[in-house]
Amino acid sequence: MKISTKGRYGLTIMIELAKKHGEGPTSLKTIAQANDLSEHYLEQLIAPLRNAGFVKSIRGAYGGYVLAKGPTEISAGDIIRVLEGPISPVEGIEDEEPAKRALWMRIRDAVKGVLDNTTLEDLASHTDDGESDSYMFYI
Numbered sequence: 161m162k163i164s165t166k167g168r169y170g171l172t173i174m175i176e177l178a179k180k181h182g183e184g185p186t187s188l189k190t191i192a193q194a195n196d197l198s199e200h201y202l203e204q205l206i207a208p209l210r211n212a213g214f215v216k217s218i219r220g221a222y223g224g225y226v227l228a229k230g231p232t233e234i235s236a237g238d239i240i241r242v243l244e245g246p247i248s249p250v251e252g253i254e255d256e257e258p259a260k261r262a263l264w265m266r267i268r269d270a271v272k273g274v275l276d277n278t279t280l281e282d283l284a285s286h287t288d289d290g291e292s293d294s295y296m297f298y299i
Contacts, residue, residue, distance in 0.1 A: 161249050161271070163240065169197055170205045170243040171236060171283070177215065178231040178284035185224030205243065212242045231284055237275030247272050 176191045188206060192199035206225060209215045216228045227234070240247065249267045250256075256264060 161244070161247060163244060165201075166205060167240045167244045169202060170209060171239055172197065173202055173205060173209065173225075174214065174227075174234065174239050174280055175283045177225060177227050178234075178280035181227055181231050181284075185218040185222065185226050187224040190224070208242050209239070212238075214239070214242070227280070231281035232279050234280045235276050236278045236280075236283065237272060240275055247275065 172195055173188070173191055176194065177186055180186045188202045189199050191197070192202050206215065206217075210217060210225075213228050214234055215225045217223070217225055237247065247268060248264075249271070250264050253261055253264045253268070
C-alpha cells in the first residue's frame, strides 16, 4: 500500500490540530501556510475527517477546526483508513498461494500495528532527537 497525499496531508492536518489541542480553533489557512500546502486541497480532506467524528468545525471570525476527541484517542491508523481505505499491501490476498498470502498478511499486520499504536499525541509531541535510522556514507 502506498500512502497518497490524501493520507499524508490529512495526517498533517490532524497533527497540527493535536499540537493546538485545548487552545481553540485553528484555520485551514494557518495549517496550509505553516506546511506550504494548498488550502483548497486541505478543505477537501477535512470533510471526511469531520464526518468520521475526528474534528469539529467552529464558525465565526475566529473559527476553524478542533479535534473532536483527545489526541490520545485518535490513531494514525484511524486517519489513514478514513482517507485511504483499508490497509493492505496488495489486493486479492485471499487468491494468493498460502506462502505468499502469509507474507502479505504479516506485512499488513505489521503496518496496521505501527499505525494503530501511534496516536496523534505521539506524533504531535515527537521531536527530532538527532538519531537517524539511515546510514551515512563517505566517499
